[in-house]
Amino acid sequence: MKLLETTIRHFGKFHQTSFTFGDHINILYGKNGAGKSTLHTFLRSMLFGMERKKGRAAHSDEYSRYMPWVSSGDYGGSLRLEQNSRICQFTRNFLTDPKNLEIFDETRSKPVPADDDFVSQMRNGLTEVTFDNTVSIGQLRGETSPAMADALKNYIGNLHSAGSGNVDIAAAIAALTMQKKQLSSQLIPIDPNEYDTLTAEINTLNRQLLEHGAGGQSIRLHERRHQLQAALDEQKETYGTLSDRTREWKQRLADNGVESAEQLRQVETAADRAYSAYFRYKGAYRFTRHPLMMGLLFCLAIAMFIASFFTIFLTNASFSSDSFLPVPFLILLCVLFFAAGRLLLSLRRHGWLWNQAREQLRNLFSVYLGTRELLPDNYDRLKKRLHDSAAMINKVRDCQDRCTELESSIRSLQEEENQILRELEGISRADWTNEQNQEQLKQAVGRQEVLKAQQRKNNDISLEIEAVKTAISTIQAIAEDFHISFVPRLNKTCSAILASLTGGAYTRMAVDDNLNLYIQSQKRSLPLTALSRGTVEQVYLALRLALVDCFWPDQSVPLFLDDSFALYDDERLEQALLWLEQNYKGQIFLFTCHNREEKLLNMHNIIHTYIKIG
Numbered sequence: 063m064k065l066l067e068t069t070i071r072h073f074g075k076f077h078q079t080s081f082t083f084g085d086h087i088n089i090l091y092g093k094n095g096a097g098k099s100t101l102h103t104f105l106r107s108m109l110f111g112m113e114r115k116k117g118r119a120a121h122s123d124e125y126s127r128y129m130p131w132v133s134s135g136d137y138g139g140s141l142r143l144e145q146n147s148r149i150c151q152f153t154r155n156f157l158t159d160p161k162n163l164e165i166f167d168e169t170r171s172k173p174v175p176a177d178d179d180f181v182s183q184m185r186n187g188l189t190e191v192t193f194d195n196t197v198s199i200g201q202l203r204g205e206t207s208p209a210m211a212d213a214l215k216n217y218i219g220n221l222h223s224a225g226s227g228n229v230d231i232a233a234a235i236a237a238l239t240m241q242k243k244q245l246s247s248q249l250i251p252i253d254p255n256e257y258d259t260l261t262a263e264i265n266t267l268n269r270q271l272l273e274h275g276a277g278g279q280s281i282r283l284h285e286r287r288h289q290l291q292a293a294l295d296e297q298k299e300t301y302g303t304l305s306d307r308t309r310e311w312k313q314r315l316a317d318n319g320v321e322s323a324e325q326l327r328q329v330e331t332a333a334d335r336a337y338s339a340y341f342r343y344k345g346a347y348r349f350t351r352h353p354l355m356m357g358l359l360f361c362l363a364i365a366m367f368i369a370s371f372f373t374i375f376l377t378n379a380s381f382s383s384d385s386f387l388p389v390p391f392l393i394l395l396c397v398l399f400f401a402a403g404r405l406l407l408s409l410r411r412h413g414w415l416w417n418q419a420r421e422q423l424r425n426l427f428s429v430y431l432g433t434r435e436l437l438p439d440n441y442d443r444l445k446k447r448l449h450d451s452a453a454m455i456n457k458v459r460d461c462q463d464r465c466t467e468l469e470s471s472i473r474s475l476q477e478e479e480n481q482i483l484r485e486l487e488g489i490s491r492a493d494w495t496n497e498q499n500q501e502q503l504k505q506a507v508g509r510q511e512v513l514k515a516q517q518r519k520n521n522d523i524s525l526e527i528e529a530v531k532t533a534i535s536t537i538q539a540i541a542e543d544f545h546i547s548f549v550p551r552l553n554k555t556c557s558a559i560l561a562s563l564t565g566g567a568y569t570r571m572a573v574d575d576n577l578n579l580y581i582q583s584q585k586r587s588l589p590l591t592a593l594s595r596g597t598v599e600q601v602y603l604a605l606r607l608a609l610v611d612c613f614w615p616d617q618s619v620p621l622f623l624d625d626s627f628a629l630y631d632d633e634r635l636e637q638a639l640l641w642l643e644q645n646y647k648g649q650i651f652l653f654t655c656h657n658r659e660e661k662l663l664n665m666h667n668i669i670h671t672y673i674k675i676g
Contacts, residue, residue: 063143063144063145063184063185063619063620063648064085064618064648065142065143065620065651066082067082067083067141067142068105068108068139068141069139069141070101070104070139071140072130072136072139073100073107073128074127075097075100075131076101076104077130081101081673083649084671086643087649087650088649088650088651089660089663089670089671089672090652090653090673091654091660091672091673091674092675092676094655097675098654098655099624102198102200102622102651103124104128104139106193107124108154109193110193111154111156112124112160113125113161114160125156125160137155137157138153138157139153139154140152143184145183145184147169148167148184149169150168152164152184163181165181186617186618187613192609195606195609196606196610196613196619197606197619197620197648198624199602199622199623199624200625238533241530242527245526245530246523246527248519249520249523250516252513252516252517256513257510257513260510260513263506264503264506267503268503283486284486286482290475290479290482294475294476294479297471301465301469301472304461304464304465304468305465307461308458308461312458315451315454315455329448420436424436431447551612552573552608553572553573555608556604556608557569557571559607562637563603563604563637563641564600565633568581568582570582571601579602579605581593599626599627599630600634603626607646617647618647618649619648620648620649620650620651621646621649621650621651623651623653624653625654627659632662635662636662639662660672
């Protein structure tokens with residue numbers, strides 16, 4: 063794995079900052095407070111994410127410590143890395159999710175899912191535990207954590223059993239142990255005598271049922287009752303539907319002012335007569351209402367009255383003077399007077415009838431249509447409304463008749479059901495014993511089947527438990543056998559690296575299963591407390607480099623040295639840099655606040671990349 067370039071959008075004091083790294087040794091120089099540890103932490107966070115703690119610890123955890131100094135709503139960046147000629151860009155925004163990761167495959171020019179297997183492959187199998195305890199070394203932090211011992215034991219077992227350090231044998235054993243525990247918890251305790259007891263009980267119940275019968279009549283009555291209940295439910299539902307529909311139609315008729323079919327017939331007759339009178343006397347009304355016609359009729363009436371008066375007066379005068387008017391003339395005057403009066407009264411009566419018909423139609427339209435306009439369409443609408451109401455009255459009558467039939471049918475069905483209930487009550491005393499026997503038999507047979515199933519399940523679980531035990535024993539035996547031969551190899555590698563770093567002053571060191579260290583000089587064994595702090599740092603560096611060689615014997619991973627050589631004198635520093643340049647295959651990121659590393663590399667003409675921070 064090789065880190066190519068990183069861009070820090072917002073992280074701690076860094077804001078929109080980019081760094082490009084070289085292939086081997088990278089000197090990252092900066093004064094105290096320039097941000098070397100911040101960059102180191104950023105690279106680690108881009109590889110593994112950040113763990114955000116909860117409660118009081120959240121105020122001082124790493125997530126809070128490196129919150130951006132410039133508030134921008136962003137917290138993260140990107141990292142380009144190469145693994146097996148494949149270049150990918152990791153992008154994280156710690157504000158949305160401290161563990162969230164987006165990956166873009168630059169080699170294939172497409173985004174890829176951030177699944178665990180692919181991410182582990184791009185990190186060359188590097189985990190947080192191995193990172194913190196092998197390739198990441200800070201000042202006075204060379205010691206390994208207890209978790210590293212477990213990781214090494216797991217790795218050793220993996221190499222032998224799976225041929226690879228990427229298969230988690232410890233996790234496999236833990237998973238198998240958990241599986242065995244879960245399987246054991248699934249075993250169901252069974253009383254060995256319960257099955258025989260149930261068999262005897264079943265035989266006794268079967269014999270009793272054969273002696274006393276099985277209550278066939280009761281079963282038939284129950285079946286008939288279920289049929290009656292189904293029919294009752296159906297008819298009651300139909301009755302309820304019809305009743306609701308009848309109430310709805312009656313309410314609609316009441317809202318329309320309809321009370322009965324007789325009322326509709328009377329209204330229709332009145333509407334027809336009024337409509338006919340309206341058009342029959344409409345001309346007479348207009349004639350009498352015309353100003354000219356009214357004047358003529360009035361003048362005619364006055365003239366007739368005056369003519370009649372003079373006729374009577376002249377007639378009396380003629381009688382007195384013995385000179386008479388012709389009798390036909392007198393008759394004609396009387397007839398004209400009568401005809402004029404008759405015509406006048408007839409016209410006035412026709413106008414009154416027309417006005418009465420108009421008001422009646424308006425009232426009918428207002429009641430049934432909600433309008434008083436005298437339009438032919440309104441008359442047609444009124445007729446249709448009356449016919450629809452009559453049809454609805456017929457439907458109401460049909461529904462009521464159907465409801466009456468259903469009431470009668472429901473009463474009959476309920477009477478039959480009550481009769482069946484009475485018969486069942488009489489039979490129940492005789493069949494009670496059989497029913498109890500049947501229920502006990504059903505429960506006993508069911509319990510016996512459950513016991514059979516539980517026994518079969520216990521047998522299967524027991525076989526699985528034995529298989530899991532065998533797998534655990536085999537894996538542990540293989541790992542233990544290989545561990546015996548692997549520890550000497552680790553001690554040999556540690557001793558060779560320590561001898562090179564110390565210039566032969568210390569040639570042997572031993573590491574036990576828990577990564578406890580024992581140093582041997584040319585004369586005697588020494589505890590770490592007897593060594594100087596600079597030598598102790600060399601010992602821990604040798605251990606970590608040996609662990610890197612164990613975990614990645616044929617591959618390269620980046621090495622992070624964050625002011626790790628602060629306690630080294632110039633001679634020790636020169637030996638360490640020369641060893642790293644000649645023997646370490648991966649990238650080296652050397653964070654420092656001194657210039658002596660740069661000077662030593664230049665003195666030995668060692669190619670390196672110099673990056674200034676701050």
